Amino acid sequence: MKKYLLLLLLAGHQAAAQTPAPLTAHLDKVKLTFALSADGRPTYAVTYGTKPVVNTSRLGLVFQDKQGFDGPLTLTGSEVKDVDETWQPVLGEVKTIRNHYQQLTVHLRQPAAPGRRVDVVFRVFADGVGFRYELPRQLALGNCVVTDELTEFALPADHQAFWLPADYDTNEYLYTKSRLSAVDNSAQVKNSTEIAVRVAPDAQGVATPLMLKADNGLYVNIHEAAQVDYPAMQLHVDRASHRLTARLVPDAVGSKAFWHAPASTPWRTIIVSDKATDILASKLILNLNEPSKIVDTGWIKPMKFVGVWWEMQVGRSDWKYAESLDTLDARGRLLPTGRHGANTQNVKRYIDFAAQHGLGGVLVEGWNVGWEDWFGNWKERVFDFVTPYPDFDVAGLSAYAKSKNVSLIMHHETSGAATNYEQHLDTAYAFMNHYGYSSVKTGYVGRIIPRGEHHDGQWMSNHYVRVAEMAAKHHVTVDMHEAVRPTGLSRTYPNWLASEAGRGNEYNAFSTGSPPAHETILPFTRLMGGPMDYTPGIFRLQGYSASDPKRQVHTTLAKQLALYVTLYSPLQMAADLPENYEAHLDAFQFIKDVPTDWDDTHILAAEPGDYLTTVRQAKGRDEWYLGSITNESARQQPVKLDFLTPGRRYEAIIYADGPDADWQRNPASYQITRQVVTNKSKLTLRLAPGGGAAVSFKPVAAKQ
Template identity: 70%
Template sequence: MKYSVFAVVLLLLSGREAAAQNAAPLTARLDKVSLTFALAPNGQPTYAVQYGSKIVVKPSRLGLALAEGPGFEGPLELTGSEMSNVDDTWQPVWGEVKNIRNHYQQLTVHLRQPQAPNRRLDVVFRVFADGVGFRYEFPRQPNLTYFTVQQELTEFNLPANHKAFWIPGDYDSNEYTYTTSRLSAVDTTPIEAIQEKAAPTRVQTPLMLKSDDGLYVNIHEAALVNYPAMMLNVDTRTFGLTSQLVPAATGTAAYLQAPEHTPWRTIVVSDNAPAVLASKLILNLNEPSKIDDTSWIKPQKFVGVWWEMHVNKASWNYADTSNIKLAGTDWTKLQPNGHHGANTANVKRYIDFAAKHGLASVLVEGWNVGWEDWANNWKEEVFDFVTPYPDFDVTELQQYAAAKGVQLMMHHETSASVTNYERRQDAAYRFMQAHDYAAVKTGYVGRIIPRGEHHDGQWMVNHYVRTAQQTAANHIMVDMHEAVRPTGLHRTYPNWLANEAARGNEFNAWSAGNPPEHETILPFTRLMGGPMDYTPGIFQINLEPWNPARNQGKQVHTTLAKQLALYVTMYSPLQMAADLPEAYEQHPDAFRFIEDVPVDWDDTRILLAEPGDYVTIARQAKGRDEWYVGSITDENARRQEVKLDFLTPGQRYEATIYADGKAASWNKNPMAYQIQKLKVTSKSTLKLQLAPGGGAAVSIKPIK
């Protein structure tokens, strides 16, 4: 039988269309979690997720739009697939647990454009017992070398109008309080923007959701490298979520070169809230440590010249800014303002305090020239990161700290002039090494230079990773503030100890403050991606005594006992005792918990948790049979019963309970606390009474 060329073409095309329409769905599963991949009738790739019989994500679109002609919007055809299983265990350099199991089933799907230029795309799915991760991979191929991602088309179509815990999808800031609402009520319009105003229904990830049928779902991403952060656009009618990549200054999303891949899109799901907090899915999707010798990386507690500036007791700047000509200023001739915090005598006071109480480091902000020449003017050259103010003696303080067994922690505020910082990083890190600084806190306050780039865009994401790499090469630990929210990269770069990337404790000093529920939401949102430098430990809750004229009516929106509990519930290997030494000296008995609590752990148990309401966590100290418990609540008083069945059977312990006082509350009597000691065993149950906005902290040590 003979066919015309036209007929053959028709048969081939119809065959491809039939293959797209009739390709059997592919499924991967582990325990209760299952994922199904399929091609829709129009050839668009889709996926769906279930937890047991419950729908987590309805069939949802996959794909990317490219600037260089046809992208991967569909139609696409399936050319093959592979399935594999992995089950291994690894040990983090530091963390919440000693061992992490990495157990998943992987489905790799090979797709191709059915027409020229026949570009190829792989989608890799990993199904864990607590969720799913997937990413796009671009193989090396003739018709896709250098390319531009205009936008990602990934969807998360939810089955119902879930309860959501969200902040606006601001391209430049995560520093918002959380709104709790149904998806149908998401509206960022009434919220005052910090940097870049979010679209009315655009929200940030991690996005925490709770369904009416008892599922807890968290949507985020893992291993964000060479790609912009993903926001989510909410369809308030259908409850679908669509990815929104942070744009570059050019308006496009990402500039890539094959072979390449995107970050992982993550969906953590469980029928109980504690399991969400216990998930290691995001960490497992990151690459192992790229640092061979990690012996120099030291989780630690520190104090610093910092909070006194926030409470208007001191200033970052050395001189007054009103009557000085800043351009070409000779800093040695400036008239000091009389309240510069980073002066040699004051820093020595903090060093003495750290040495006395066993704290490893002292952070000093405002030590270097340039603070008078900033004021968010979008200025290219502000700081050089090596020139101290006249009243800050670098050599004297280096010697004084070394004699006390304490290290100084560097501060690099870039004023968001990142090009300036990158030009000067080598010199800055050499300066740190010459003066025995082992850690640096970087800051990115303001609008980014290069102008038009965003804090969460590809250009800045690459800067943060480069900074982690460069600091690692110089044996320097780093804590980044005003950076993109973390995605588990502290596994790959364990010198990257912490980020801020959320509304921290400092907002209690100079804004409406953080509502009491704030710290009960953060573990389910911001902390899903990695540790946060939240700066807990404020004892002087009422801020008026520091500066009555400027702090009238200002206070921290927690009790003192809750500030102690945050050292356990807000995980970080870098924890600041954030208040002033004189505040701690008034409460030496309560400060004992900060002295004792570790920052590195062998085990973590999420005992009780509900987003927006309460969190109770127990952690075992690294290498010791000691446990620490933190329990916090929102604006409601609660009674929490904590079973101690995680303790070693047969061993007797002494539990020291730092609790709210009987009449305590965050807004009326926040500094009332009581300390009680009990003998306990693995059969004991602690009954913790939490005041409104309060908490309890417990240390449990074996009786020898």
């Protein structure tokens, strides 16, 4: 009997040794638990107070030739450390960012020879968790090919979700609001005739950032940080169990990533709070990125600009100089169409407008040879990025802009031929340096070359970083369009000012547009990873389209002003035509005044898909700017002004929807009022359907 009991005790001891006790890390209400299952598979779970955020979920990487870490694994050790530090972004929404977390590092090994090793690193913040896989340098693992990632997010319930289809090449879809159990992107993709790209073959796949709202009051955002040398993560939704599983964008041969240890994945991020405003205030994603790799950042400046762009979007002019490469005169020169927008006289008109109103830059698209044959042919050598059209005087315009204290912004459309762009990068940026261009807007419309690669795959992920690095070498700031959605790399490369990577204001020019709720969803989704070049500020909201006179922008004019505050970017375009601003110079004053770099930001009220009110303090000044927007529903938005400096008086200039304003019937109706306020004052902003309000607060000089 004693021998039998001893055997039972030994068996129990061996089982306990094979399945070690769970490991935890926590900060405030957020707790992370790591454990190995009975069969040696790594798992994690996250709670917020007493509420589950992510139930027990699988971790793991699958490699080619069965070298991966999909289990069984053994635990060889772990460490916990606490970090509490601050840092200052070069440009940003706040002057100083606190980076406070508890880190748990878990060391795992394959039990069988050769015993390859992987670490899983968790960082627990007061507002969420970030984790990633790290491969240490080891003799048993050199080159490897990632074929799958097993990361799961087992959600405890059928949450309300704000989601986009998982597409390998674009995020320029409208958001769908539905329960996870109703996710089906096949209809949306089928009906989206505006997006001519290849779509991931998964009807239940969604893109990140994914915004979720639980019935128990929790808000959860799932995304990633520091996507470098790795494809973008998408999520497959199991509609029955509400379990999300990572899906990586493949490369041209169907693999996901080619690696050599040491290597690490991007951070998988879970931001959680019982307040929607906390989700928008989170700096978790930025904190998980590396500090700036640019030592001297003094040349990196924010900017407001106008440009030869909207007129082409609405059909008043064109990017191309000639109808085709075959339309030549007797001397073999291209015959102009007479509709080319980027001509010298027209660009001077924009330079004059920018100089008159104190705007720093002018973007010029369509200035360079190649637009006659740029789209749809999967062609590599389209642009050389240094050859202007005959009617674009590079040297003369550069000198003219300099004389007006205005910077010209270069445009590099690649037509998806990233290989061609890389061959010309150094020459193109040297050309910019020679003619005084300090900023570039890149574009990747169309299918990617190398053929078979995708906008969101590993090769292109590395390409965008190479562009940012080359631009930094030449002291050039970058705004990337049709790029992968941001993951906080603006901290590491602060010259990467903004990206598009979403459905911007331009869709109101050439499509059915975006509903009024769109701009209330973007901050909870696309902007979680970094600034967006949304191109706000359209003042002529109806009757602007040359092809469809019934087309309109789905906001009020006052809401267009508010977007300069609610949609953060250090690079903000006054996107409309000069003449449309000249018809409303009283409202245009807000665009002239509003900064693009900030010392402080407060999210005063927010609910994804419904409304948002944000106030920001200007960099280095005691001035505040507020933006408030709503969806299709009219709203009364109360605002406490306790963010203002106590004891000071401010003039509040309120740019509001007019009494009869409505995004469908009367979008251009607005009114401007002024009043003196203090930090004890309150405002009530009336937001029309599809409307908004913008307010500037400037100190009133003390009486002598």
